[in-house]
Every structure is written in structure tokens, then in C-alpha cells.
Ligand SMILES: Nc1nc2c(c(=O)[nH]1)N[C@@H](CNc1ccc(C(=O)N[C@@H](CCC(=O)N[C@@H](CCC(=O)N[C@@H](CCC(=O)O)C(=O)O)C(=O)O)C(=O)O)cc1)CN2
């Protein structure tokens with residue numbers, strides 16, 4: 124039986140971030156809709172052709188998105204809340220981007236280029252949240268109890284036809300109906316979204332029918348929720364959904380795709396579905412192959428996710444063949460594929476011309492991964508001899524990474540080998556530290572602060588780019604940053620903030636900045652990955668033992684503190700967040716890599732304290748995101764993640780105040796771990812939920828101080844004083860007032876100065892009012 128190669132999705136952003144440029148120009152009113160659509164269409168054409176040239180036979184369509192594929196699904200089935208003013212028919216770009224970014228006069232993110240702040244009341248953007256355990260964010264569908272569904276976008280059909288017109292037969296991708304419902308939320312949690320399934324399915328049938336009429340042979344239906352712990356009702360929902368959809372279009376074949384983990388207790392349900400193919404993730408869950416083979420109908424086509432779609436390492440192709448050859452020889456129809464969509468990997472390693480060649484030889488990005496699949500196919504179809512050299516090269520590359528002198532730092536290994544428990548413990552308990560800190564800092568009640576970053580203006584980005592390209596000298600760049608910092612410090616004093624920040628102007632990103640200064644990391648020039656909408660990140664790559672050759676942030680802190688008598692917070696990214704937002708080596712447990720980073724941060728904390736910092740913030744924005752998808756793995760993760768934070772934070776004296784910050788987090792089910800981090804102050808995102816998130820802290824009688832965000836920084840809308848006073852009252856109703864700080868939800872890097880000035884003035888006024 125001939126083996127074929129499929130991809131499940133390809134990066135959308137373009138090799139040169141063409142999509143970002145096109146979107147931001149369109150939002151700024153600089154280019155018309157037609158220009159955006161032309162760029163999008165050219166990017167799709169390039170991606171299809173490229174995948175074909177690389178040897179993929181089964182190429183997806185409708186994996187592209189202008190913003191987000193879950194939002195695309197909402198548009199497809201007409202889940203468009205009334206506030207967006209949709210009148211029926213095809214949902215246009217205006218409606219689509221209103222949901223993504225808020226509408227005029229409201230919360231549109233990059234749309235206003237005139238430099239003034241919006242205080243209007245248009246429609247706010249839909250809520251955004253993490254896509255499984257990735258740093259990709261999707262727009263949460265919001266269902267009404269009487270939700271009606273109707274076809275509002277023919278994007279899937281259009282893109283299928285667009286590819287066909289280029290002579291490329293594709294397998295359209297849809298987010299499956301059950302995962303779509305499970306990923307949504309309903310107003311007030313008053314009903315089970317799965318109760319909407321029967322009403323949703325007819326729209327899916329309509330879409331499938333249109334695809335069949337256009338000539339589609341197969342569709343790929345993604346049901347990633349099948350790797351989660353599911354309520355019993357979900358099992359029945361899957362059965363019902365696929366009975367209906369498969370029966371509706373008998374000519375169409377359905378490839379059901381699962382990824383990011385093992386099917387586990389959902390396996391029996393999956394194997395009972397009348398689908399024609401099943402994709403499983405053999406990177407996250409290699410062990411599930413045996414169970415799937417044992418239980419799968421003989422005619423079920425198996426798509427094996429053998430190449431890692433979540434990381435950047437070259438695969439050992441011989442090792443994969445050892446596992447897959449027996450399956451092929453047993454006569455089953457096999458498709459080879461990446462473990463998940465390649466959305467989460469950068470596009471092309473060849474664009475990185477400045478990497479250490481030894482390390483570059485260990486890497487594979489999306490393009491290289493498809494090549495790996497086509498080599499595997501050839502080995503399976505024609506025998507390993509036909510590609511012997513390439514196979515052996517891959518095994519050698521992997522072996523050389525495991526044994527390279529570059530990855531090993533014996534001093535680091537020795538230090539992390541035996542962690543004395545006292546290293547992860549502050550000298551005294553919180554109540555004692557608190558008194559010492561009070562005396563030292565002498566802050567008013569409801570102290571005010573911000574989370575760290577101030578606007579990364581085009582001027583800041585331009586200066587950094589010019590510095591990077593050698594157009595401006597080190598001294599000129601540093602002088603520029605000093606002036607930005609000086610202005611920010613003066614302004615914070617003027618506006619009356621109690622605890623200041625230096626503003627993070629020197630940082631490109633809160634993770635990459637540290638990665639660039641730590642050994643064991645390499646960073647790229649072009650390896651962007653989408654985080655949300657037009658916002659991308661270049662995750663650093665951790666290839667070896669991590670050490671801190673020298674202080675990373677002390678000079679900028681020292682400079683900022685030299686300008687003022689008020690305390691300036693030392694500002695660091697925590698070990699768990701650096702780990703979760705990097706590509707991580709796979710030759711040792713993540714916990715071990717995290718511990719190495721924790722020691723590096725611990726040293727930085729010590730240096731900041733020695734330089735005189737009395738407050739040091741260690742951000743752990745990604746702690747919650749790294750939580751395993753299955754509950755039975757939570758304990759283990761939280762155990763080492765919390766320990767790593769404590770290693771980073773516990774080297775200081777009792778009078779030094781440790782802050783941490785977390786955004787995008789649901790705390791209820793992990794509150795004891797949050798408390799176990801033993802930070803003196805935690806700032807969290809609570810403005811959108813109107814302080815409801817604080818219930819977790821009050822219910823638990825969380826002992827330490829908390830800064831519940833009173834200002835939603837994801838929107839350019841400037842909150843009124845009264846709104847924030849109301850939020851502070853809501854916070855004070857839940858927690859003792861002397862535990863409370865006043866701050867925004869998160870850093871202000873994506874905002875503009877005019878918005879920030881007004882919003883923080885109002886925030887300080889709200890704090891003053893609360894003190895009376
Ligand atoms: N890693 C990470 N993950 C995170 C967050 C985060 O802050 N970091 N925040 C949450 C939300 N996610 C976010 C992800 C990205 C951005 C963001 O602002 N990204 C920037 C890029 C940030 C960056 O790396 N900036 C670099 C490079 C900027 C750039 O594009 N420069 C131009 C040149 C610019 C010029 O000449 O004017 C170029 O290189 O071509 C810098 O400032 O130095 C963007 O897409 O625009 C914000 C939030 C969750 N996950």
C-alpha cells in the first residue's frame with residue numbers, strides 16, 4: 124500500500140510577515156480592502172505551491188486565516204453577536220474585524236493612527252484566549268441560549284475553488300462542530316453549549332455539500348478537544364455529529380484530526396465514529412499507536428503525526444521508520460503528517476543565514492519538516508536504500524545534538540543536580556516579610572503601579588531595527604533609550620504613581636530579550652510565529668544548558684532608579700514563562716531546563732537586590748498556559764513550575780519585595796499553587812471579568828498582596844475614574860483593603876501614549892479616591 128504525505132495546516136503569516144503588513148496597513152486606512160485580499164490570496168497560492176513542490180500530496184485549504192480560524196468558524200456558522208450589527212448574508216470584513224478587534228469608537232486595536240485616545244462606546248472585541256497549551260490565541264465564540272446558526276461565510280468553498288483554479292486539489296480543513304462548541308462560552312454559563320449541536324450541524328452539512336459539489340474528495344475535520352478530559356455528554360455529541368455528517372455526504376471522506384496529546388479515554392468513542400480516516404499525534408503521545416492499531420477498523424486510513432509540529436528540531440528519520448515500517452507492512456493505508464498544523468512553527472530555516480552552522484544542522488522549520496515527510500515516504504515506498512544518505516544524516520544530526528559539547532555546561536548541571544530545599548524558601552514567612560517591607564517601602568494604602576512596559580512606539584522599534592542593522596551606533600541607541608526611560612520616569616512621578624517601572628524600552632520581547640542574553644539559547648532573525656491576529660513572536664530556541672554569563676537588566680534598572688526617589692521595580696521574566704514561550708530542547712525533561720533558567724534568574728534577582736532594588740517583579744504570564752491538557756498531569760507540572768519560581772525568587776532578604784504578574788489566567792483550580800509561589804505581591808488581569816477572578820483568591824483566603832487589574836489594556840478605550848473606583852470597591856468587597864494594589868491588567872507595550880496617559884491619570888485618581 125503506497126504511503127502518502129499530508130500537511131494539516133501551514134503558517135499563514137508569509138515568509139516576510141506580508142500578512143501583518145497588509146493587515147496593519149488596511150486597519151490604518153492606508154490601503155483598500157482589495158489590497159489586503161490580494162496579499163492574502165498571493166500568500167495562499169505560494170503556500171499551496173510550496174507544499175506541493177516540497178512533496179506533500181495532501182494539501183490543506185481553508186487553513187489560512189486573516190485573523191484566526193476559530194473566528195472564521197464563527198463567521199462560517201453565523202455566530203456573530205448582535206452588537207456587531209451584522210444584517211445577515213455573507214459577513215463582510217468589517218464585521219469580521221469588529222469581532223476580532225472591536226468596532227469604531229470602541230476597542231479597535233491598531234486602527235487609530237491619529238494619536239488621540241478613544242473614549243467612545245462602540246462594540247468591544249470578542250474575548251481572546253489561549254489555543255490549548257500554545258501561545259496562539261483564538262477568539263472565543265459566544266453563544267446565546269437561543270443561538271441560531273446560518274451560513275454566513277463561504278470561505279471554505281472559496282479557498283477550495285481558488286486552489287483548484289491554480290491546478291491544486293486540496294483537502295479543505297474545518298474546525299469540527301464539537302470542538303467548536305466546546306471552545307465557546309455562553310452568556311452566564313446558563314446552558315450546555317453542546318445542547319446547540321443539533322442546530323449547528325445543518326450549517327456544517329451545507330458547507331460539506333458545497334465542497335462535494337465543487338469536487339472535494341476528502342475533508343479534514345479538526346477535533347482537538349478529543350485529547351482533553353471530556354464530560355460524558357461530549358462522547359455522545361461526537362457520535363451524533365459524525366453519524367449525521369458522514370451520512371449526509373456519502374461521497375465525501377472525512378479525515379478526523381486530533382492533536383496536542385493522546386486520545387486516552389476518548390479512544391473508544393473515536394474508533395466507533397463512522398469517519399474514513401483518523402489523524403493521531405505521535406509526538407506528544409507515541410504510545411497511543413499500538414492501541415489505535417489494535418482497535419481501528421481495517422479500512423480506517425491512519426494519518427500518523429510523526430514530525431513535531433510544535434518544535435523546531437530535525438527528526439531522526441531512521442528512528443521513525445523503525446516504528447512505522449511494521450504498520451505499513453501490515454497492509455494498512457497510512458498517511459504521514461506533522462503532529463499538528465505547522466501554524467506553530469516558523470516557515471523556513473534557510474532564511475536564517477547567521478545561525479551557528481552546527482546548530483542550524485539540528486533544526487527544521489515548516490518547510491524542512493515537509494521535506495522530512497517526503498523522505499520518509501520514499502523510504503517506505505521504495506525502501507530505505509533509496510534515501511540512505513539523507514536518513515543517516517538525520518540520525519547523525521540528532522545524535523550530534525545529544526552529545527555536542529555545545530549543549531553541555533557542567534557547572535550548570537552540577538548546580539541544578541541537587542537543589543537544597545532551602546534554596547526554594549524565603550528566609551521568613553510572608554507575615555514577617557510584610558512588616559519589614561512596609562517599614563522599608565512606606566507606601567500608602569492602595570499603592571499604584573504599572574506592570575512594566577510602556578508603549579513600544581514605531582520610533583522605539585525603528586531605533587532598535589536601525590541599531591540591529593548597524594545604521595545607528597551602540598551609543599546613539601543607548602542614548603535614545605535613556606531619553607525614553609527618563610521621560611517615562613518623569614511622567615510617572617508627575618502622574619503620581621507610587622512604584623515606578625523603567626518602561627522596558629530596551630526589550631524587543633519579554634522572553635526574547637532574556638533569551639538573547641542567556642547561554643544555551645539561540646535566536647533567529649525571521650522565525651516569526653503568530654501569537655494573535657497580526658501580533659507575532661520569535662520564540663528563542665533553547666538548545667543547551669542555560670547559564671547567565673552576566674547581569675541582564677541591572678544597568679537599565681540602575682539608570683532608572685538614579686532618576687527618582689520613588690522605588691523602581693526590577694523587572695524580570697520568570698523561568699516558567701521563558702520556558703513556555705521558547706522552543707525547548709527535547710533531550711531532557713522540561714522541568715530540568717526550567718530549573719536551569721530558574722538559577723539564571725535567581726542570580727539576576729540577587730544582582731538587582733545588590734544594586735539596591737527593593738522591589739523585584741518576576742513575570743509568570745505563561746505559568747497557567749503551560750498547564751498540561753490532562754488533569755492527571757497537573758500535579759507534576761505545578762510541582763516543578765512552582766519550585767522553579769521559588770528558586771528564582773527566594774535568594775533575597777525578607778525586606779525585598781517580590782512581585783509576580785500573570786495575565787490570561789483562570790485561577791480557581793490552581794489557586795493553592797499560586798499561593799505556594801509565595802510572592803509578596805501578585806498582579807493579575809481582572810478588569811474584563813469585573814473582579815470575578817478575585818473570588819478564587821478570597822475563597823482561598825490568599826494571604827499575600829494582590830493587584831487586581833482595573834484597566835483592560837487590550838483595548839484603546841480609556842476607562843473613566845468612576846469605572847475604576849467601582850472595580851476597586853468590588854475588589855475591596857472580596858479582599859481586605861490593606862491587601863490591595865492598584866494597577867492595569869498587563870503591560871502597556873501595545874498601547875499608544877495618549878491612551879496610556881489618560882488612563883493612568885484616571886487610575887491614580889481612582890486610587891486616591893479609594894484611600895479616603
Ligand atoms: N513572547 C510573548 N508571548 C506573549 C506575549 C508577549 O509579550 N511575548 N504577550 C501575550 C500576548 N501576545 C503578544 C505577542 C506579540 C506581541 C507583539 O507586540 N509583537 C510584536 C513584535 C515584538 C517584537 O519582537 N518586536 C521586535 C521587532 C519589531 C519589528 O517588527 N521590527 C521591524 C522593523 C521596525 C521598523 O523599522 O520600524 C522589523 O524587524 O522588520 C522589536 O521591537 O525589536 C509584533 O508582532 O509587532 C504582543 C503580544 C501572550 N504571549
Ligand SMILES: [Zn+2]
Pocket residue numbers: 574744784785786868869870
Ligand atoms: Zn501580562
